[in-house]
Amino acid sequence: GAVVSQHPSWVICKSGTSVKIECRSLDFQATTMFWYRQFPKQSLMLMATSNEGSKATYEQGVEKDKFLINHASLTLSTLTVTSAHPEDSSFYICSSGDPNTGELFFGEGSRLTVL
Amino acid sequence: AQTVTQSQPEMSVQEAETVTLSCTYDTSESDYYLFWYKQPPSRQMILVIRQEAYKQQNATENRFSVNFQKAAKSFSLKISDSQLGDAAMYFCAYRTDYGGATNKLIFGTGTLLAVQP
Numbered sequence: 001g002a003v004v005s006q007h008p009s010w011v012i013c014k015s016g017t018s019v020k021i022e023c024r025s026l027d028f029q030a031t032t033m034f035w036y037r038q039f040p041k042q043s044l045m046l047m048a049t050s051n052e053g054s055k056a057t058y059e060q061g062v063e064k065d066k067f068l069i070n071h072a073s074l075t076l077s078t079l080t081v082t083s084a085h086p087e088d089s090s091f092y093i094c095s096s097g098d099p100n101t102g103e104l105f106f107g108e109g110s111r112l113t114v115l
Numbered sequence: 116a117q118t119v120t121q122s123q124p125e126m127s128v129q130e131a132e133t134v135t136l137s138c139t140y141d142t143s144e145s146d147y148y149l150f151w152y153k154q155p156p157s158r159q160m161i162l163v164i165r166q167e168a169y170k171q172q173n174a175t176e177n178r179f180s181v182n183f184q185k186a187a188k189s190f191s192l193k194i195s196d197s198q199l200g201d202a203a204m205y206f207c208a209y210r211t212d213y214g215g216a217t218n219k220l221i222f223g224t225g226t227l228l229a230v231q232p
Binding site for chain 1: 162218
């Protein structure tokens with residue numbers, strides 16, 4: 001079964017609304033989770049590193065006020081796309097590493113469509 | 116900063132044949148990990164193979180093997196006896212060794228592999 005679970009797998013929303021995507025680690029405690037964005041036929045671009053109990057670290061060019069990340073527990077990180085616009089439509093993927101084994105796991109991804 | 120380059124946007128192979136996907140990287144570090152991930156149409160990222168930089172022996176996983184040339188900073192993936200299910204986007208990725216699983220992956224741009232029946 002999935003080690004890292006992401007929800008929802010797809011979401012459609014109206015422009016101007018906010019959307020929350022959840023990423024859960026099921027088999028280990030994740031102090032760090034990563035959020036990626038992927039456009040069609042392109043690579044995964046790291047948006048931010050989510051740190052449990054502290055502020056996320058955003059990559060250059062990523063608007064932290066638009067992409068809110070919360071990592072309130074060792075098993076859950078959330079990405080909230082605020083005031084979504086059509087250009088925010090994309091595939092968002094989270095990942096996390098098992099600190100005991102060093103193995104990295106990916107969520108199933110969330111496809112966001114903003115109308 | 117580390118970079119990962121995949122120079123082949125698309126590749127095609129006949130079923131049962133062998134194909135090699137190229138990957139080069141740039142780093143000043145001596146200890147790191149290299150990965151090949153497969154992303155099928157479902158978009159789920161699947162780990163194909165992993166190589167620790169300190170290991171001279173090339174990693175193998177069934178039909179998948181790598182040619183790791185540390186001095187040349189090259190990390191190619193060979194798929195033997197290609198199957199229709201191998202059709203996917205393949206990403207080469209780099210991760211620094213320091214900090215273990217809390218370190219981010221740096222991805223290449225990907226190679227779209229088509230398998231012809």
